[in-house]
Amino acid sequence: MTTEPSTSTRSEPDAVARILAAAATLFAEHGYDRVSMNQIAAAAAVSKANVFHHFSSKKELYLAVVRGACNAAERLRTLGEPGGPVSRRLPDYAEGMLRDMLEHDQIHRLMMRELLTDRDDRFDRDLAERVFGDTFARLVAILRSAQETGELRREIDPAMVATLLIGASVFFFQSREVLRHFPDVRFAQDPSGYSRMLVDLLLNGMAATAEPATRKIRKDAV
The missing domain is CATH 1.10.10.60 (Homeodomain-like)
Incomplete structure (x- = not known):
């Protein structure tokens, strides 16, 4: 029974x-x-x-709320899965990360405010180790693996790439309402386009000889 x-x-x-x-x-x-x-x-x-x-x-409840808003596990799993270059999946990863920020607008604004608040070192350490640290370390590991296979340049610090990717996404999240008033900024209302341009810039730089990421992706797919 x-x-x-x-x-x-x-x-x-x-x-x-x-x-x-x-x-x-x-x-x-x-x-x-x-x-x-x-x-x-x-x-x-x-x-x-x-x-x-x-x-x-x-504090434990707050950390759980922030972890839930970050929603990074599935994106990292997809980014790091075998088969095909990381560069082909990186634009989707960046777009998903920014989309999560925009969809959980209030929580991410709270996170930014808390990061700027002068708290005890233990609180900051808990945020780093228990909320952001694992995600950052896994992203760095995926980038480093792509370096070891020769897909990405070995001499670039993968932690620097991860920092730029996350930092540029956070900047867009915080500044998009101001950016949309700049006549030269055409991407303020296009977070998807912004993320893909960001990855293109990280992968290829500004040199005139650089090959656009979208063209490289099409070649890889052939």
């Missing part, structure tokens, strides 16, 4: 999802410091004890 799971067991994933959603909204609207666990519990329609059952502290 099969025993049905209890109502409380069945509702556990739903409770966690409600807590994360409530925390994401409150953190984004008010900032980390101005949100209490009581407020999160009330917004999620659960008890404060239930929140602490799943998350040991407000």
Whole structure:
């Protein structure tokens, strides 16, 4: 005879999802410091004890919210999968990263604000090691592997490439509303085009002899 799971067991994933959603909204609207666990519990329609059952502290809950907004695992898996050059998949990776920022606008703005806030070193270290560090390290490893196969230049520091790729995406995310008022900026309303131009520039530079990435991609596909 099969025993049905209890109502409380069945509702556990739903409770966690409600807590994360409530925390994401409150953190984004008010900032980390101005949100209490009581407020999160009330917004999620659960008890404060239930929140602490799943998350040991407000910082742990905040880190979980930020990890969820980053959504990088699947993009990195696709970028690093075998078969075909990384350069063919890098434009899609960059586009997906920027799209996630734009779709989770409030949370990413909160992240940027927190990164600029003067907090204790442990808080910054936790953000680096438990939220951004693994994603950054995996991206660097994928780029380094492409260097070892001869696809990318070996003398370029892959961490520098990763930094430029992420940094340029963050700049677009933060500045697009201002950029759209510049008459020479035609890509402010085209994040996909921006990401692909960015990757083309990273792969080929500005030298007149450089071959556009789109042309190289078509050659590789033949």
